[in-house]
Amino acid sequence: MASDGPTGPVYIAIDEGTTSTRAAAFDARGNIVSQSSKAFEQHFPRPGWVEHDAEEIFAAVCQTLADVLADPRAAKPAAVGITNQRETVVVWDRQTGKALAPAIVWQDRRTAQYCDALKAEGHEADLTARTGLLLDPYFTATKLRWLLEHVDGLKEKAAAGSIMAGTIDAYLAFKLTGQHVTDHSNASRTLLYNLDRGQWDEDLCALFGIQTSILPRIVDTAGPMGTIDQDLPGAGLPLTAIAGDQQAATIGQACLSAGSAKATYGTGCFLLVNTGRDIKRSKNRLLSTVLCQLNGERQFALEGSIFVAGSLIQWLRDGLGLIADAAETQALASSVDDNAGVVIVPALTGLGAPYWNPQARGAITGLTRGATRAHIVRAALEAQSYQTYDLVQAMAGDGQEVRSLRVDGGMVANAWLCQDLADVLGVPIERPKVIETTALGAALLARVGVGDASSVEEAASMWQLDASFSPAGDRSAIADRLAQWSDAVGRVNT
DSSP states (O other): OOOSSOSSOEEEEEEEOSSEEEEEEEOTTSOEEEEEEEEOOOBOSSTTOOEEOHHHHHHHHHHHHHHHHTSGGGOSEEEEEEEEOSSOEEEEETTTOOBOSOEEOTTOOTTHHHHHHHHHTTOHHHHHHHHSOOSOTTSHHHHHHHHHHHSTTHHHHHHHTOEEEEEHHHHHHHHHHSOOEEEHHHHTTSSOEETTTTEEOHHHHHHHTOOGGGSOEEEOSEEEEEEOOTTSTTTTOEEEEEEEHHHHHHHHTTOOSTTOEEEEESSSEEEEEEEETSOOOOSSSOEEEEEEEETTEEEEEEEEEESOSHHHHHIIIIISOSOSSTTHHHHHHHTSSSOTTOEEEOOBTBBOTTTOBTTOOOEEEOOOTTOOHHHHHHHHHHHHHHHHHHHHHHHHHTTOOOSOEEEESGGGGOHHHHHHHHHHHTSOEEEESOOOHHHHHHHHHHHHHTTSSSSHHHHGGGOOEEEEEOOOSOHHHHHHHHHHHHHHHHHHOO
């Protein structure tokens, strides 16, 4: 909720998500003083394909940025930070900045067969060793290769040096400032970035047929990156931060020390554990990733990625018409004593960690005549707890035990879900006062990048607890539920 007025400089976060774009102004205490958001269209041209119109996204950025800057409560903007949906790729003209093809979204599965072919050729072990990632359509490199191979003229334009490519942050930075830059957190999600060396990997670029000349320059997560052009909203403001959305949320949650953990429940769910300056190599198909690079020093995280979280509730609303608004889910889940045996495996775009099965498809099991709308809604919420449980178990197998978990994102406004997470995971759940921690993290980094805070620790010191949820469920009943989940996952993970 926006506060009554500014108390000093404000820091603008451009939070470019998967289904909407938001601009938000934060004061130095971490309060939102103004915000604006705009949804944009999702395109599904074929089964398993997900696309965005990058020009529509940029228009939404300009509109929401203009809305916030027109608010008297945001009268003293000091800097701008970008946080973004990761892995989504854009290709644009070097001279005009015009996108030359639809953006291929992180959820897109069109390169699954290509990934399978690379695995069959024995490439995955080397790719994982270099990048900390797995061979999956989720990541940027296979999407960019697909564009170069399938969009008429793109490969030739790349050879001629007339195009640029990058993740959404790089596209927005170029459109806003004319600078072709990305940060280490985003670069580390592409399958083209060498995690040990902190730079583009020439061998991997060659493997995917991608010229490094079309890729952005990699810069620190916070620091001077360019100035917004004169004909755009915010003209003259410095861009001083870029971070992938999940890394920004980790910083917004003040998970700044090794071992601290957060999970964000947005379109998907992403659980990150800070591993400090150590690259933690997973034995359980989790991802090693860059959390941030500040003053030339990188911090890393271990990540588990769930592809479908809030988008499952959106599907219940828009696809099935079971609810009119996501806010209904708390009352519906509370209205029944249990799930009546109903389990939902939300593999609407394949299964993410720790299964990594792009071919898996969703399922609802255990249906009987006694199952009601409330049971299905409850099962959709329970699926988030089960998926998170799988990640926490994988983390423990890698020596990263999650002893408490900070949660954020739109779904955690649902107190029933937060309590179920505590019960299933068996650890305390902490929800902050500002649950839009992705935008907050970008604003905190922008404050550091412009020099108004000496460190990210100083900038994040205003983190405040809203509510905590302690484990209270019957462990025997939880074990039965997890057995139901395991059985249901086994049916689709083939």
